Amino acid sequence: MSQNKLAQQTIDQLNEQLKIYETLSPHANLYSFKDLKLSKTDINSFKNTDDAINDSLQAYAAIETIQHKILTLINVIFILKSTEDFDLTDKLYNNISYLKSDDNKLHNLIFYAKSGGSYQSRISIIYYKQNTEYQKVYDTYTDEGGVGLFKPDGYDSIKTLTTNTQVKYLLQGSVKTCGMCFYNYITLLHLENDVFTVDFEYTTDSRSYDTILDYDNNNQTITVNYQTDDLSGPECFCEQNNEENNAIFEDDSTLEKECYCLFKFNGDTFILKEQSETVIKRN
Numbered sequence: 001m002s003q004n005k006l007a008q009q010t011i012d013q014l015n016e017q018l019k020i021y022e023t024l025s026p027h028a029n030l031y032s033f034k035d036l037k038l039s040k041t042d043i044n045s046f047k048n049t050d051d052a053i054n055d056s057l058q059a060y061a062a063i064e065t066i067q068h069k070i071l072t073l074i075n076v077i078f079i080l081k082s083t084e085d086f087d088l089t090d091k092l093y094n095n096i097s098y099l100k101s102d103d104n105k106l107h108n109l110i111f112y113a114k115s116g117g118s119y120q121s122r123i124s125i126i127y128y129k130q131n132t133e134y135q136k137v138y139d140t141y142t143d144e145g146g147v148g149l150f151k152p153d154g155y156d157s158i159k160t161l162t163t164n165t166q167v168k169y170l171l172q173g174s175v176k177t178c179g180m181c182f183y184n185y186i187t188l189l190h191l192e193n194d195v196f197t198v199d200f201e202y203t204t205d206s207r208s209y210d211t212i213l214d215y216d217n218n219n220q221t222i223t224v225n226y227q228t229d230d231l232s233g234p235e236c237f238c239e240q241n242n243e244e245n246n247a248i249f250e251d252d253s254t255l256e257k258e259c260y261c262l263f264k265f266n267g268d269t270f271i272l273k274e275q276s277e278t279v280i281k282r283n
Helices: 004-020 040-044 059-080 242-247
Strands: 029-030 056-058 095-098 106-112 122-130 134-138 156-161 167-178 179-192 196-208 212-214 221-226 255-265 270-282
Touching: 004 059, 004 242, 029 059, 056 059, 056 196, 059 134, 095 156, 106 156, 167 212, 179 212, 196 221, 196 255, 221 270
Parallel strands: none
Antiparallel strands: 029 056, 095 106, 106 122, 122 134, 156 167, 167 179, 179 196, 212 221, 221 255, 255 270
């Protein structure tokens, strides 16, 4: 069988596992081996464990098992496709997100971790084509790769910024971390000497769903607009000194402000061009 046919077969197997994963809930009790379509080897691995009851798996074990299968199949696909550029857009079942950079080198796949809490955590896997092979550079599931460099919940967009000497990637995403907690982030990075390096990063942590952290590709600008609260801190900080901001929150919580920052790409990184703050409420 050719590698292309084997890759397509693996994609089909991945979609089958994604369909099974869609049916799982951390709040359920048990899932039968039959419904999970487990092999005899899978079933035998649960003998004498608390994960299995008769012919079924506990919900958490079912979720972890299918997650592992999904990640294994994704890895096989990138190994089989290492010798060529490829695109998984519109080829995967709809409960997994897939993004790639314009140069077809950086790929990000994301799906919900089904952890059961109000934090809508996701599993993110990132591959990068270096020379002639795809390398896994980050994996939330195993904490493999660039921990602290890449965000564990993955991204909503990947933009490619080409300079005179480098190709840089602008990664943007967001995640709901509690009932009324919204975390937004944007990171500019590049590969140098086989290592990814961060050139710029900005994050917002706030109670408002309406927080703005947007990139304008035409003007190559990043706009930030948020309101201060107990998560963001009482002061507007365009320079991202959140630790200091949170430290002084208890000393001055009488004002609510609207904060605005504008960053412009200068060919290397994003520099602060404009900033302002407006008092919107006095207690």
